[in-house]
Amino acid sequence: MSLILALDFGGTKLAAATVKAGSREWLRHDSRLSPAKADALSDIAIMRSLIDSVLNGSKPDAIGVSFGGPVDAATGTVRLSHHVPGWENIPLQQLLQEDYNAPAIVDNDANVAAIGEHRFGAGQGYDSLFYITISTGVGGGWILNNQPWSGASGMAGEIGHMVVDPTGPVCLCGKRGCVERLASGPYIAQNARELLAVQTPHHTDGQVRGDILRYLVGDDLNLITGQIVSAAAAYGDELAQEVLYKAAWALGVGIGNVANLMNPQRFVLGGGVTKAGDTFWSIVRKVARETALPEVNFEVVRALLGDDAPLWGAVAMGLNILD
Amino acid sequence: MSLILALDFGGTKLAAATVKAGSREWLRHDSRLSPAKADALSDIAIMRSLIDSVLNGSKPDAIGVSFGGPVDAATGTVRLSHHVPGWENIPLQQLLQEDYNAPAIVDNDANVAAIGEHRFGAGQGYDSLFYITISTGVGGGWILNNQPWSGASGMAGEIGHMVVDPTGPVCLCGKRGCVERLASGPYIAQNARELLAVQTPHHTDGQVRGDILRYLVGDDLNLITGQIVSAAAAYGDELAQEVLYKAAWALGVGIGNVANLMNPQRFVLGGGVTKAGDTFWSIVRKVARETALPEVNFEVVRALLGDDAPLWGAVAMGLNILD
CATH class of the missing domain: 3.30.420.40 (ATPase, nucleotide binding domain)
Structure with a gap:
């Protein structure tokens, strides 16, 4: 049974979880608030410890990642974070692939949450939906023809x-x-x-x-x-x-x-x-x-998945890598 | 060489054309203004005569149709025309398939024009575009991931x-x-x-x-x-x-x-x-x-195709049937 590692780099919170392919319950789940003076390096260090905790010695077969800011989804490179400094042009997908020796895929949080609600939440069984998060900001993510649409340069949903x-x-x-x-x-x-x-x-x-x-x-x-x-x-x-x-x-x-x-x-x-x-x-x-x-x-x-929508979307992306 | 029959039921004009698959020039092209007191039946009768004229005895391999009003693209049934009375629920795709013994596909004019500009006009080589016609009305048609997107019930683009x-x-x-x-x-x-x-x-x-x-x-x-x-x-x-x-x-x-x-x-x-x-x-x-x-x-x-955008889009739809 394949093991999926799901990561959520939020503006104020970091979370990691593991799930067995096909399961709808977390195997392990861990999260931590981002410190007040966080930067990209401190966030990555915290995430590494969360990952160690949820992996608990096992190896993931695929890694799905939600990032709270614009991402070049084709390469999995972060463009920037509006909340945490230092994220400009960090090749997050590549870093994770090298560190954990598994294929990874990265997209921005609204797109990933849309994928999560589509596969596991309020969008199950629907071909097309627009997910909107109304929170510190207002953002959206598209599912059209059962596929995510993130725009020509990953900016769709605004x-x-x-x-x-x-x-x-x-x-x-x-x-x-x-x-x-x-x-x-x-x-x-x-x-x-x-x-x-x-x-x-x-x-x-x-x-x-x-x-x-x-x-x-x-x-x-x-x-x-x-x-x-x-x-x-x-x-x-x-x-x-x-x-x-x-x-x-x-x-x-x-x-x-x-x-x-x-x-x-x-x-x-x-x-x-x-x-x-x-x-x-x-x-x-x-x-x-x-x-x-x-x-x-x-x-x-x-929405049905609450704060876990990005993590479940990351699971769906991980599963897509394996398919 | 396959023969494509392209039809355009506009609000004020009817047009039919034939083209050989692969060609970018009309084999035959004929059009006629819709009479002042047109209804669906008179439009269909005029279109039949245009079709006879452009087919000139040959048989089409596929028929693409642009219709100036909302269409249920899945079945090719016209919902209505805002310009010409009597079009409510006319199964245009089925009518044409039976009469000309060839597969047909019908969509609304803005979607079809988008397809035309994408394949033959200003959208060539682009994965995603939004075509907007600003004329008697203002409407639009989507190409996303190189595919038309007409919405859950064919109403996208408004x-x-x-x-x-x-x-x-x-x-x-x-x-x-x-x-x-x-x-x-x-x-x-x-x-x-x-x-x-x-x-x-x-x-x-x-x-x-x-x-x-x-x-x-x-x-x-x-x-x-x-x-x-x-x-x-x-x-x-x-x-x-x-x-x-x-x-x-x-x-x-x-x-x-x-x-x-x-x-x-x-x-x-x-x-x-x-x-x-x-x-x-x-x-x-x-x-x-x-x-x-x-x-x-x-x-x-x-746009590059001018008034012929819907006809060229109809050609592209016809070619898609044959692929």
Whole structure:
């Protein structure tokens, strides 16, 4: 029985796991947070110790790797990491092949998570899907004709920087009103902070927009996160609800536009922001449906593999090497 | 040498042609405008006579068909035509196979034109491209991994109804600021008419915005077409230039968004509106470049096959049947 080694170089977490071909349970699984001052070399050193731990003396038959940043998938060379310095042009596939004497394949995390959800999660049995992660950033990965599509130079899937509101706030990328600028966790938090900053607190006769949100962070607006905005919205805070509505709206417009353009069967959504609750989901679905042409059909469903989607995608890639 | 029969059921024109496998020149080519009160039956009757004319007694080995409307490509059944009544659920592939005793394949015109440009035109040698026609409507067709991608239900490519300006004018589809609403020929004409309607003509001291456009249609605004707006813009009419700028901007935003999402090597643009001149093209390219992420590379080039792109795509589909 072949042994697959699956690796996930995330922006904040490193994980390694082994699985026997055909199994749907980890043989061994180990992970560690990336230290605050991580660089490529420290990440690689941590990953080596995780690999030693999960291999436990055995030899892998194939290695699948998810990397949190753009990768030249043809050669398995990392282009760069937006989170960890020093990754520019590191030939990760080649390094791993030489060190562990097994074929390796490397792709970026959104593409790999799409592969994972397709083979083991919410995309099983579907020929075409678009996986979207809405988390620190917003990214996507394609399955078309049962195959991953990562673009001519590995850059496909960037729904995060689709402009949905040309008059909206300026994104880090320089454009206004990108999906990511409205729907990522950190930007949801920032948008709530900015609205609160121009809102007078008011505690006399009943609640005012933003009061619940202020309360949850003890009036220290720097503590606001996307998750806390979701919680405040669930408790009925109208300011938090407005911010989340805009996030869901942006995502819905993006999904509807993508449906018109590519007509996949399913949209599979994962990442922390998708835990924002049923109201968030129903707005996403409603706006997506309104944005798409009436004759374009699709479903918008939750990812099933959670944080392990990239690792399971890495398993699928490893299995593909062996086939 | 195999004989391919290529058919193009356009919204306003019907065309048939024959070509020997391997040749890049038509053996015979015949076309006819669709009559004003055409329906599916009259179109089919006209096409039969065109087919008789180009076959000239010989028997085709394969039939490729481009249809101007949504098609269920798996069965070759037409869903409907937006221009000609009576096409609902007509099993065109089956009809042709029975009548001419040869295998047939049917797809919608944008997909077929993409196939044509890929095999014989501006997409030769490229693995991935998005073909966009900007004409009476705005539609697109995909080539990914050297294969057409028409979507889970044949609806992929609808860049025309991507929203690029949520505060823009209302489109026939019900949304605001779609690419088609700003960039199609008829809408360019309508936008110019609407701007002229609120503009006071002024003929005393030199030219005023819109004067050239008015002059070109003898002050009868109903005669304005997209082509005439282009001509007025080329002569320096600032109102016409503004309308064309908005069209090129919309197309550029759409292309940039698509580049981020799918990362194809080339965008191949055809259709009457692309004849609007170099200023139009340079705005499209500039806005597309600004909209796409810096690391996403692509080219925006002219289609090479003109009005014959669907027919040449039909030839390619016919050749694929024989392979």
